Amino acid sequence: MGIFEIAGVAGPFVFGYLSDKTGNYRLSLIMSCILPAFAAYPLLLWVHPEATAVFLFFIAFGFRSLISLIDAATTIQIGVTGNYGRLRVWGSIAFVIMTTFFHWTPFLKPETAANISYWIIITSIVSVIPIFFIPRVMLRTHAAQKEEAQTGTETDTKKISVPAAYIFCGFAVIFLSRFGMSAILTYFPLYMIEIAEWNAAGLMFAIAAVSEVPFLFLGKRLIRRFGSMSLMVISAAGVSVRLLILAFLPFHSWIIFSSALHSICFGFYFPAAIHFISTVFPVEKRGRGMSLLMIMGTGLPSLTGAIAGGAIIERFGYTPLFVIYAAVSGAAVIIYGILRLKRYPLILQ
Numbered sequence: 001m002g003i004f005e006i007a008g009v010a011g012p013f014v015f016g017y018l019s020d021k022t023g024n025y026r027l028s029l030i031m032s033c034i035l036p037a038f039a040a041y042p043l044l045l046w047v048h049p050e051a052t053a054v055f056l057f058f059i060a061f062g063f064r065s066l067i068s069l070i071d072a073a074t075t076i077q078i079g080v081t082g083n084y085g086r087l088r089v090w091g092s093i094a095f096v097i098m099t100t101f102f103h104w105t106p107f108l109k110p111e112t113a114a115n116i117s118y119w120i121i122i123t124s125i126v127s128v129i130p131i132f133f134i135p136r137v138m139l140r141t142h143a144a145q146k147e148e149a150q151t152g153t154e155t156d157t158k159k160i161s162v163p164a165a166y167i168f169c170g171f172a173v174i175f176l177s178r179f180g181m182s183a184i185l186t187y188f189p190l191y192m193i194e195i196a197e198w199n200a201a202g203l204m205f206a207i208a209a210v211s212e213v214p215f216l217f218l219g220k221r222l223i224r225r226f227g228s229m230s231l232m233v234i235s236a237a238g239v240s241v242r243l244l245i246l247a248f249l250p251f252h253s254w255i256i257f258s259s260a261l262h263s264i265c266f267g268f269y270f271p272a273a274i275h276f277i278s279t280v281f282p283v284e285k286r287g288r289g290m291s292l293l294m295i296m297g298t299g300l301p302s303l304t305g306a307i308a309g310g311a312i313i314e315r316f317g318y319t320p321l322f323v324i325y326a327a328v329s330g331a332a333v334i335i336y337g338i339l340r341l342k343r344y345p346l347i348l349q
Helices: 002-022 025-045 049-078 084-104 113-133 142-150 164-194 201-217 219-226 228-248 252-260 269-280 283-315 318-341
Strands: none
Touching: 002 025, 002 049, 002 283, 025 049, 025 113, 049 084, 049 113, 049 269, 049 283, 084 201, 084 219, 084 269, 164 201, 164 228, 164 269, 164 283, 164 318, 201 219, 201 252, 219 228, 219 269, 228 252, 228 269, 228 318, 269 283, 283 318
């Protein structure tokens, strides 16, 4: 799993850099889809530690890159003032649909390693198809984007002087809040079985996905009203509350409530984080910006959080794990508060 997360850091950076250099998002998107398809079956065929490490690396290299590349191309297309949340909500809806489909499908039921590999291959190949039908203008080069910026349709973010304190605070909030979330994303299914004694982890994840949808729709309006940084900090506070509920209230009703808090933990966070990157990185560096978001918001916190979390659970148990990680997420709120007291311009319009 550590190798998977390391590849998840390397992939977005490499493909993001190449996309920015060439201005060709289409090629990188296709390669990101194809890599998991080619690696899934050999992963099943050659059951050996070294082979498993190599093929897991390629699967993560593609999967994680695909997300950051789509976000980069999308933010360039819609501009800084576009409503990213309204588009991203379809990802949440699709997640619920596919989770339900895999639960009820009568064929290739994903209960064996072979069937899981087949579904990785099928879905990866199917994902390539719409990429060929995306108009060139929607995957345009940064040169074309510069032309549009000069016509006034999008803000040229290079002209915005972004304070270093704003950038530091943004990435600190992203990393710390996602580090706290790693306790849920990695160990929540085990917690449900061992502590709550309730085999409903999949149902809780579905509740979490559904709960985020309304907030993704409201993302643009909320960012205009409060600023992206404030929403990310509210999300970090929500992560802390969610972890403390799991630590001290392991009852069914409270677990359902904590899952519904995903509406704040992700529904606020993701559109705000995308807007933050769009503000800080100009269009010709947007691919690298989204890659950095993937690294700081997924790769590094997932890797370090999972490793540290396993050690804490084995030595102390789940309650200390959730309390410690709640404190880490809470540190993001403290950093934001300190910089606010120093009167840094943390909310950019």
